[in-house]
Amino acid sequence: MGLSNSCLPVKLCSCHSASRRNSIIRKKLEHEELIRINAMDINRVSEDELLLLPGVNRQLAHHIVEYRQANGGFKQTNELLQVNGMTPRLFKSICTEMTLSTSNEKKQLLDLNVATYTELCCLPGLTPNLATKILNRRHQKRGFHCVEELLKVKGMDYIILSTIRPHVTIKYQQTATASDKTETLSRASLFLDTLPPEIHAMLVSSSSQQSTRRANGESRSKHFRIASWNLQQLTSDKAQNPGVQEVICRIILLNNFSIIAIQEIGSKESLDFIINELNNPTIPSIKNLSNSSQGKWKYTISDAVDQIVQGCEHLGFLYDGSSGIELKQTSSLRCQGYFERSPYIAVFGIYNKIELVLVNMHLTAKKSDEDKNEQTKYEAKALSVLARAMKDTIKQKHKIILGSFNIIPTASDFEALIECNYSSVIAENTDISLKMLQGTSCVDNIWLSIEAKALYTGSSGVIRHSLTSPWIPTGWTLGGLVSDHCPLWTEFSLS
Structure with missing residues (x-):
């Protein structure tokens, strides 16, 4: 009997320990399952989402996305160690919060x-x-x-x-x-209702000085402006953000753009949201712009030319059908072996007087770990081949090659294009960031054939101001830039 009594506490203690171990294991499994469910897909996660990981700052997040783009995605998670700025200690702390999908897997929303x-x-x-x-x-x-x-x-x-x-x-x-x-309700109205009163008032009150400038601007029957803008992964989600819509539409209307070449369009639906706001404005600052309610804006967009972080990249054009601009023809130029992304060409009729050929380009971006971008240089040299091919096959004389070239216009790689009588019109920096508003390099440009240059008024520029919105997220805060590329423009006259 004494023996039984002495064993009883031991048995109870043993059962208690087992129960406790089971509880710990269960909680551990639940925790691991929660991590698995909420794990970030390293091949799909955005730069902003990467900032949620402990120890990952904006620079490292940018390097991760750059590495992924340059290498066609990660093949295994430990490939993160090859990213500039990633340390073994940091990798060990975040690797359990990362998952990996292949390029063939479709994300289920x-x-x-x-x-x-x-x-x-x-x-x-x-x-x-x-x-x-x-x-x-x-x-x-x-x-x-x-x-x-x-x-x-x-x-x-x-x-x-x-x-x-x-x-x-x-x-x-x-x-x-x-x-x-x-x-x-419109998306803009939904966002306006949720904004603080001071931000709401700021967005509702448009700049009367800018509106007056547009209303009293030069006659559009004599002058027209062509612009180029890399909108940096303009996916449907991004295009639905009212801040993005407000910045794009305001810049277009206030600067009297007639045609805009767009790069990095994430989906064919993305431009629908911009066109709808231009033609039927819901954002107060766009409504208040002169004549914006009479818009007849249209667009044309290419088939997919490349992969970007959240889908396929397209090239496209926005154009104002109410200002004497008519789209005649479009085509993707299949220059296999020369360009990674097929140039997108459009022929526009201008006031029933001339036909203008626009070639929308996006050359391969520089890799973060390269001192020299040999691929971009090769594509820049191939522009002369494109120019000669157009000269032999396209009857229109007035040609413009514009877009993102990722290399400065004074580089020796453009000499062959210059020999084909093309000249660039932009010399200013065209990139921008919140830390470097003045930019660092001239990576976008507009190149004119000798016939197109004859129509050039000498007026051109890069827009660096008013490219942010309190609606656009930037990391954990709002007030971000619509793109890390500035819009650039050039003016022509038929007088």
Whole structure:
């Protein structure tokens, strides 16, 4: 009996220890599962999302994205150690929070209109309380019409929205009935309602001086302006941001642009959002611009020319159909062996007087770990081949090659193009960052044939001001730039 009593505490202690071990193991497994669910896909995560990782700053996040673009994605997670600025210690601390997809895997986005409570709780940054509120609003409003409508949910803010945005979507075809469309608020209105009063007032009050300048500008029947703008991964998500729309449309309207060549378009739908705002403005500062309500803006876009972080890259043109500009013909120039991205060519009729050939280019970007970009240099030299080919096959004389060249116009690689009687019009820096507003290099340009130069008024420039918006996220804050490239323009006259 004494023996039994002495063994009893030991047995109870043993059972207690086993229960405790099981509890620890269970919690560890739950923690690992939570990490697995919320892990960042290193081949899809954005630069801003990388900042959420402990120890990763903006410079390192940029290097990670650059390395991924230059090498066609990561093949294994330990490849992060080859990124400039990554240390073994930092890699060890973040590797458990990273996952890896192949280029063939398709990211499954969670449809907010059919998502369950459990699925919502698995989204990074979303608490059970917020998940419940989202479901309640979805039920009350018979579904969401856009992701930004989440800002109407109490407790939701811009930071949480930017965190979950890469993981969610709205399947419009399931929710957009005829009656719904008439009741749906514009994205701009949704954002305006959630902004602090001082920011709301700042955006509503447009610059009367700039509006007057546009209204009293030179006659557009005599002069027209052609611009180029690398909009840096203009995906549908980015194009739906009212801050992005406001900056792009305001710059276009205030500077009297007639045709704009766009690089780095992330999807064919992206330009729809810009065109809709130009033609039927909902943002107050765009509404207040003279004649913006009479817009007949159109666009043309190429097939995919390359891969970017969040999809395929396209090249395209925006043009004002109300100002005597008519699109005649478009084509992608298949210059295999010369250019990694096929140039996109468009022929425009100008006031029924001349036909102008525009060639939209985006040459290969410089790799972060290279002192010299041999690929870009090779493509720059190939521009002379393109110029000679157009001379032999295109009847129009007035030709313009414009876009992102990723190499300065004074480089010796452009000598062959100059020998074909082309000349560049931009000498200023065309890149920009919040830390370096004056830029560092002239990486974008507009090259004119000798016939096009005869129409050139001598006026051109790079726009460096008013390219930010309090709606555009930059890391953990708002007030970011619409792109790290500035818009550049040149003016022509038919007088």
